[in-house]
Amino acid sequence: xxxxxxxxxxxxxxxxxxxxxxxxxxxxxxxxxxxxxxxxxxxxxxxxxxxxxxxxxxxxxxxxxxxxxxxxxxxxxxxxxxxxxxxxxxxxxxxxxxxxxxxxxxxxxxxxxxxxxxxxxxxxxxxxxxxxxxxxxxxxxxxxxxxxxxxxxxxxxxxxxxxxxxxxxxxxxxxxxxxxxxxxxxxxxxxxxxxxxxxxxxxxxxxxxxxxxxxxxxxxxxxxxxxxxxxxxxxxxxxxxxx
Amino acid sequence: xxxxxxxxxxxxxxxxxxxxxxxxxxxxxxxxxxxxxxxxxxxxxxxxxxxxxxxxxxxxxxxxxxxxxxxxxxxxxxxxxxxxxxxxxxxxxxxxxxxxxxxxxxxxxxxxxxxxxxxxxxxxxxxxxxxxxxxxxxxxxxxxxxxxxxxxxxxxxxxxxxxxxxxxxxxxxxxxxxxxxxxxxxxxxxxxxxxxxxxxxxxxxxxxxxxxxxxxxxxxxx
Numbered sequence: 001x002x003x004x005x006x007x008x009x010x011x012x013x014x015x016x017x018x019x020x021x022x023x024x025x026x027x028x029x030x031x032x033x034x035x036x037x038x039x040x041x042x043x044x045x046x047x048x049x050x051x052x053x054x055x056x057x058x059x060x061x062x063x064x065x066x067x068x069x070x071x072x073x074x075x076x077x078x079x080x081x082x083x084x085x086x087x088x089x090x091x092x093x094x095x096x097x098x099x100x101x102x103x104x105x106x107x108x109x110x111x112x113x114x115x116x117x118x119x120x121x122x123x124x125x126x127x128x129x130x131x132x133x134x135x136x137x138x139x140x141x142x143x144x145x146x147x148x149x150x151x152x153x154x155x156x157x158x159x160x161x162x163x164x165x166x167x168x169x170x171x172x173x174x175x176x177x178x179x180x181x182x183x184x185x186x187x188x189x190x191x192x193x194x195x196x197x198x199x200x201x202x203x204x205x206x207x208x209x210x211x212x213x214x215x216x217x218x219x220x221x222x223x224x225x226x227x228x229x230x231x232x233x234x235x236x237x238x239x240x241x242x243x
Numbered sequence: 244x245x246x247x248x249x250x251x252x253x254x255x256x257x258x259x260x261x262x263x264x265x266x267x268x269x270x271x272x273x274x275x276x277x278x279x280x281x282x283x284x285x286x287x288x289x290x291x292x293x294x295x296x297x298x299x300x301x302x303x304x305x306x307x308x309x310x311x312x313x314x315x316x317x318x319x320x321x322x323x324x325x326x327x328x329x330x331x332x333x334x335x336x337x338x339x340x341x342x343x344x345x346x347x348x349x350x351x352x353x354x355x356x357x358x359x360x361x362x363x364x365x366x367x368x369x370x371x372x373x374x375x376x377x378x379x380x381x382x383x384x385x386x387x388x389x390x391x392x393x394x395x396x397x398x399x400x401x402x403x404x405x406x407x408x409x410x411x412x413x414x415x416x417x418x419x420x421x422x423x424x425x426x427x428x429x430x431x432x433x434x435x436x437x438x439x440x441x442x443x444x445x446x447x448x449x450x451x452x453x454x455x456x457x458x459x460x461x462x463x464x465x
C-alpha cells in the first residue's frame with residue numbers, strides 16, 4: 001500500500017461522494033461556519049429587527065402599519081438577504097476557498113444547491129423572527145385558516161430568494177466592487193418574489209380584507225420563480241463562476 | 244486516451260501551450276514535462292507567466308492553443324478529471340477561518356470520500372494533529388495555516404501539488420518545515436511544481452529548474 005501522501009492507495013480509500021452528499025457537505029459546512037462566527041445571530045437578525053423598528057418610526061401610524069406589514073416583512077427580508085449572501089460568498093473569497101473548490105473538481109451544481117440550502121435555512125430563521133416582530137410591533141394576527149398559506153409562502157419565497165442570492169452571489173464573488181454590484185443585480189431580480197410573497201402573506205394574515213383564496217395564485221408565481229431560478233441557477237453557476 | 248497517468252508517463256506534458264487572458268498572451272508557446280516524484284522550480288520575473296502556468300495545470304485557465312496532458316488526462320476535454328487530482332496552493336490557502344484545523348481537513352477530504360484513517364494520516368503527516376487540531380484556522384500563524392492547507396491537499400489525495408510562492412510570509416523554521424514536507428511528499432510519489440522568487444531556498448529544494456520568460460519556458464538545469 002502506498003503512502004497516503006500520494007493518494008494512490010486503493011485499500012483504504014472510498015469513492016467520491018454522490019451529488020446529494022456533496023450538496024449536504026457544502027450546506028453543513030456553511031451552517032457550521034455560521035454557527036461558529038455567529039454573524040446571523042449577532043448581526044443579521046439585529047439588522048433585520050432594527051429595520052422593522054425604523055419602518056415603524058417612519059410610518060408612525062398604526063392603521064398604515066397594519067396595512068403594509070406584509071410588505072415590510074419582505075423588504076426587511078430582502079435587505080437582510082443581501083447581507084447573508086455577501087457573507088456566504090465572503091467566506092469562500094476570504095482565503096481563496098471558492099477557487100479551491102473549483103480545483104478540487106467539486107460539481108458546481110452541488111456548490112450552488114448546497115449554498116442555496118444553507119442560505120434557505122438562515123432565511124427561514126430570519127423570516128420567523130420577522131413574523132414575530134410584525135405580530136408584536138405591527139399588531140398582526142395569524143388566523144388559523146391562513147397558516148397553511150403562510151407556511152407555503154414562506155417556503156416557496158425562501159427557495160426563490162436563496163436561488164437568486166446564490167446565483168448572483170457566485171457571479172459577484174470574483175468581481176471587484178462586489179459589495180455594490182450584488183444589490184444592483186439581486187434586488188431587481190427578486191422583485192417578483194417581493195410582490196408575490198407580499199400579496200400571499202396579505203391573504204394569509206387577512207390584511208385589508210384579503211381572503212386566503214386570494215393568496216394561492218401568488219404562491220403559484222413563487223413556485224414558478226423558485227423552479228426557474230433553481231434549475232437555471234444550478235446550470236449557469238459553473239460557467240459563471242469559472243468565467 | 245483518458246486513462247490515469249502510469250508511473251512511467253509524465254505527470255505534466257505541455258506542448259506549445261498558448262493561453263491568452265483578455266488580449267494578453269500570458270503563455271506564448273510553453274513546453275513542460277514533469278515526471279512523477281519530481282520537484283520542479285519555475286523561476287522568472289513578475290508577469291513572466293509562472294502563476295498562469297500553475298493555474299493552467301490546475302484547470303483554472305483555458306488553453307488557447309497547444310496540447311496539455313495533466314495526470315494522464317487531456318486538459319482541454321477532461322478538465323474535471325484533472326481538477327480532482329491536483330492541488331493548487333497559491334497566495335491564499337483555501338481554508339475556512341472559522342472552522343478548526345480538523346474540520347477544514349475533514350471537509351476537503353470528504354470531497355473525495357477520504358476515510359477517517361486517511362484524514363488522521365494527513366493530519367499526522369503535516370504535524371497538525373496535536374494541540375492545534377481543534378483550533379480555529381483564523382487564529383493560527385501563517386506557517387500553521389500553510390501546513391493545514393498542505394494537509395488538506397494530502398486528505399484530497401492530490402497527486403500533483405502546484406505551489407505558488409509557498410515560502411512567502413513564513414519564518415525560517417516554518418520554511419524548513421515546508422521544505423521537509425515537500426521532500427517527503429515527493430519521496431512518497433507526489434509531484435511538486437513550485438513557482439518562487441526565493442531562488443536560493445526553492446532552488447535547493449527542487450530537483451530541476453525551469454525558467455519562465457515572456458510566457459515561454461526554458462530548461463535551466465537540475
